[in-house]
Amino acid sequence: AQKVTQAQTEISVVEKEDVTLDCVYETRDTTYYLFWYKQPPSGELVFLIRRNSFDEQNEISGRYSWNFQKSTSSFNFTITASQVVDSAVYFCALSEAAQGAQKLVFGQGTRLTINP
Amino acid sequence: SAVISQKPSRDICQRGTSLTIQCQVDSQVTMMFWYRQQPGQSLTLIATANQGSEATYESGFVIDKFPISRPNLTFSTLTVSNMSPEDSSIYLCSYPEGGQETQYFGPGTRLLVL
Numbered sequence: 001a002q003k004v005t006q007a008q009t010e011i012s013v014v015e016k017e018d019v020t021l022d023c024v025y026e027t028r029d030t031t032y033y034l035f036w037y038k039q040p041p042s043g044e045l046v047f048l049i050r051r052n053s054f055d056e057q058n059e060i061s062g063r064y065s066w067n068f069q070k071s072t073s074s075f076n077f078t079i080t081a082s083q084v085v086d087s088a089v090y091f092c093a094l095s096e097a098a099q100g101a102q103k104l105v106f107g108q109g110t111r112l113t114i115n116p
Numbered sequence: 117s118a119v120i121s122q123k124p125s126r127d128i129c130q131r132g133t134s135l136t137i138q139c140q141v142d143s144q145v146t147m148m149f150w151y152r153q154q155p156g157q158s159l160t161l162i163a164t165a166n167q168g169s170e171a172t173y174e175s176g177f178v179i180d181k182f183p184i185s186r187p188n189l190t191f192s193t194l195t196v197s198n199m200s201p202e203d204s205s206i207y208l209c210s211y212p213e214g215g216q217e218t219q220y221f222g223p224g225t226r227l228l229v230l
Contacts, residue, residue: 033217043206045159045221047117052217091158095217104219106158 002027004094006107013082014115021077021110023092029053034068034075035093035104045091051075082114117213117220118143126226129199136195137225139209144189146212149219150182153206162207165192199229 003026013019025034036048049059051068059066063080079086092107119142129135139148148165163184164172171184186192196203206226210219 035218037221042223043226044223045208045210047218047220050218103161104159106160108158 002029002032002094002096002105004092004105004107006090006092006110008110009108010111010113012113012115015084016081018078018080019082019112019114021079021090021092021112023075023077023107025073025075025092025094027073027094027096029096032094032096035095036066036075036077037091037093039089039091039109041088048077079112084114084116087112087114118145118211120209120211120220120222122207122209122222122225124225125223126228128228128230131200131229133199134195134197135199135227136193137207137209137227139192139194139222141190141211146189148186148192149210149212150184150192150194151208151210151221153208153224155204159208162194165194196227199227201229203227204229 005024008022011019032053034051038046038048049066056068056070065078067076075092089109089111091109093104095104121140123138127135150162151159152162153159161174162177162182163174165184165186167186167189173179181197183195194207204227206224208221208224210221212219
């Protein structure tokens with residue numbers, strides 16, 4: 001069965017610090033997709049990134065970067081030079097092609113607080 | 117991505133009543149999904165709303181409690197029936213895009229049951 005673990009329940013840092021959010025997943029499928037979503041206090045869920053299981057290239061988008069390592073079943077998310085606007089709950093999620101790629105399993109989320 | 121909206125954005129309801137939540141997408145989509153997020157918790161898939169057929173429910177969710185309609189390819193409703201305080205949650209709808217791999221979510225409906 002598929003499972004996503006975000007061991008960090010809450011993280012609090014001072015603005016401009018770098019912060020890494022951890023995500024570990026379990027799946028028996030060879031084809032799967034990994035996602036990160038951001039949920040600000042307003043409640044909407046904002047899509048950040050999708051990664052396919054066959055593409056292990058790391059990705060950088062501005063201050064955001066993602067490190068996908070199949071060997072350790074991890075898909076970690078780093079925010080560089082954090083800002084107060086980055087404060088939100090971040091969810092890592094997994095879907096398996098065999099189960100219908102649209103079925104998302106979410107981790108428990110990491111609440112990130114950036115203090116000025 | 118298409119624009120997805122939900123109504124109402126929030127509501128406070130009395131126990132024993134029912135609330136219907138609407139989800140509208142500004143373009144036709146093949147599938148729509150409903151999720152529940154209980155306070156301080158993660159998201160759990162309730163059901164897949166299929167156009168022209170009955171919804172497909174996940175384990176732990178039943179049609180009598182969460183009836184779903186999908187009258188066309190841009191619209192769906194979720195009803196939370198006979199509500200109790202335990203139903204207090206954020207309810208979100210979503211649709212898949214990009215080969216059905218990426219899901220985009222509506223703004224959510226915050227429900228408080230007294």
